[in-house]
Amino acid sequence: MISSMNPGIQRLQYRRQVARALDHNPIVAVLGPRQCGKTTLARSFVAPDSANYFDLEDPVAAQLLSEPMTALSGLSGLVVIDEAQRQPGIFPVLRVLADREDHPAKFLILGSATPDLSRQASESLAGRVEVIEMGGFSLGEVGLENMDNLWLRGGFPRSFLAKDTEASDRWRREFVRTFLERDLAQLGFGMSPALMRRFWTMASHYHGQIWNSTEVAASMGIAPNTARSYLDALTQTFMIRQLQPWHANTGKRQVKSPKLYFRDSGIFHRFQGIATWDALMTHPKLGASWEGFAIEEILRATDPDEAYFWAVHSGSELDLLFIRDGRKTGVEFKRSDAPKLSRSMSIAMADLGLDELYVVYPGQRSYALSEKARVIPISEIHGI
Numbered sequence: 001m002i003s004s005m006n007p008g009i010q011r012l013q014y015r016r017q018v019a020r021a022l023d024h025n026p027i028v029a030v031l032g033p034r035q036c037g038k039t040t041l042a043r044s045f046v047a048p049d050s051a052n053y054f055d056l057e058d059p060v061a062a063q064l065l066s067e068p069m070t071a072l073s074g075l076s077g078l079v080v081i082d083e084a085q086r087q088p089g090i091f092p093v094l095r096v097l098a099d100r101e102d103h104p105a106k107f108l109i110l111g112s113a114t115p116d117l118s119r120q121a122s123e124s125l126a127g128r129v130e131v132i133e134m135g136g137f138s139l140g141e142v143g144l145e146n147m148d149n150l151w152l153r154g155g156f157p158r159s160f161l162a163k164d165t166e167a168s169d170r171w172r173r174e175f176v177r178t179f180l181e182r183d184l185a186q187l188g189f190g191m192s193p194a195l196m197r198r199f200w201t202m203a204s205h206y207h208g209q210i211w212n213s214t215e216v217a218a219s220m221g222i223a224p225n226t227a228r229s230y231l232d233a234l235t236q237t238f239m240i241r242q243l244q245p246w247h248a249n250t251g252k253r254q255v256k257s258p259k260l261y262f263r264d265s266g267i268f269h270r271f272q273g274i275a276t277w278d279a280l281m282t283h284p285k286l287g288a289s290w291e292g293f294a295i296e297e298i299l300r301a302t303d304p305d306e307a308y309f310w311a312v313h314s315g316s317e318l319d320l321l322f323i324r325d326g327r328k329t330g331v332e333f334k335r336s337d338a339p340k341l342s343r344s345m346s347i348a349m350a351d352l353g354l355d356e357l358y359v360v361y362p363g364q365r366s367y368a369l370s371e372k373a374r375v376i377p378i379s380e381i382h383g384i
Helices: 012-024 038-043 059-064 068-072 088-098 115-124 144-153 165-186 193-204 213-220 224-236 265-271 277-281 286-302 343-352 378-383
Strands: 027-031 053-055 077-082 105-111 129-133 240-243 259-262 306-311 317-324 327-333 356-361 373-377
Touching (some): 012 105, 027 038, 038 105, 068 088, 088 105, 088 115, 144 165, 144 265, 144 277, 165 265, 193 213, 193 224, 193 259, 193 265, 213 224, 259 265, 259 286, 317 343, 356 378, 373 378
Parallel strands (some): 027 129, 327 356, 356 373
Antiparallel strands (some): 240 259, 306 317
């Protein structure tokens, strides 16, 4: 199942994205969850011992940037500010520096999403910043031969590259503990670690399903607004994806609540108690796990302008609808040997006016289902 893995996996797609963004913007922000590789990416542009590199987890760097205009105004070239959410007050200064006529410096800022960071970036740096969202390893980065391992362990580099399955599961356990006990508070979310653990565990049972905030709140004995705030916190910190419903003028009663997915399959498996390949293959959530893994891969590969799901109360649904360059593409995810064209797929193509529909499965052969519908292996999603 697992091939030998190269610990020096190059994040070439992100390097190219950052380089292109810096060509056109004075400031580029790379946002993503803790431990996904943002710092390693930044250090491929600026050495960590450079005077142009500020890691705000370092007390010395944090002290220097307590007077940001003094620290930054004399620098030229590319300046990196890591863990930028720790000092959101630097953003007004960055705006001033970015507007200088001679443009002596450009700025690469890294951070985990927080209410303050997102607000400051959108308000203070409007028109001056390009935001790049970064995640863990993808299938395109690790290679198809490591797909099973990526699915089981998830894409966080230290989980994926761990020496064995037990070490990977142990890393994810500690990641969850640290996230709950330290990171949430540092990111500005004042929530009880014990309650959030309960909530996160309960959310794992909704993976791949329609979210019901009222039902979850009642089960936990908390207010629906509290449940929504917990979900928003996990969404803003890149732990959970809320895939919103698409509304079409079809005359049918359509689902209006979001669909929930863990963004990292390894973290989902940790909450479901799935530590080995055999446990995954026999778990009731096998299909939901595959769907969530494949959705994240296809969104990374296609980089659409918009992404939704679609469902009506009568039963017809579409796992993913994405729009790119004005074209509407539907995607279904099937963990089966030879997917067929279903009635639900035909209804979705007709009601939504899809330009094409793909059925993604873990097999090896691509074949047509109709003029606009095709089954493709997950290895071919970059060609969509």
